[in-house]
């Protein structure tokens with residue numbers, strides 16, 4: 001697949017076939033993805049790849065915590081979006097809810113959809129992305145973002161779909177309990193991965209991007 005085609009084709013996949021992803025393929029993806037740049041070549045990413053029983057156990061423990069009303073406790077937090085950012089966030093949600101036939105007022109269906117994220121969208125495998133707590137979190141987040149996108153792009157070579165997701169790791173202590181990721185590591189996000197179920201309605205979502213003039217300034221041209 002051509003690079004530009006791969007970038008354009010990548011999208012978040014939230015419905016997967018149950019087929020497992022061979023470990024060798026996951027390894028090959030990571031071998032390439034670690035070529036991602038990082039600040040001062042610090043390579044802060046610490047990647048835990050989960051599948052099978054451990055993934056199921058974490059998903060179940062997440063669901064239990066969620067259903068009991070336990071507040072989420074992620075290692076990395078962010079401010080709520082406001083203004084245009086909030087608008088863009090709401091638009092994605094609206095599109096997905098429309099595709100999934102989840103009416104605004106149907107609290108049951110909305111909760112079921114949210115739970116799905118905490119179950120890693122029932123993907124057969126996931127990468128947990130962490131970095132040492134001693135690192136500057138802004139730099140680490142930027143570097144982890146770079147490798148995350150690279151993983152998602154390379155995965156397509158194998159017919160795999162991905163979704164970078166906070167939801168699966170919002171109870172960071174649960175993930176650490178099962179994976180034995182030390183407390184001294186901050187979990188940033190996970191990436192769910194598997195063979196896309198193209199009949200799953202949310203996979204049809206096409207998110208918008210602003211035209212370049214909204215967020216690009218050109219200086220020094222046509223002088």
Ligand SMILES: Cc1cc2nc3c(=O)[nH]c(=O)nc-3n(C[C@H](O)[C@H](O)[C@H](O)COP(=O)(O)O)c2cc1C
Pocket residue numbers: 010011012013014092117163164165166167168189207
């Ligand atoms: C850091 C990060 C965290 C994300 N967390 C979630 C998540 O918890 N649940 C989810 O459904 N999508 C999540 N996403 C996916 C975004 O919603 C998605 O990338 C965005 O809407 C653009 O859509 P696209 O990936 O299909 O182009 C996350 C993406 C990033 C980069």
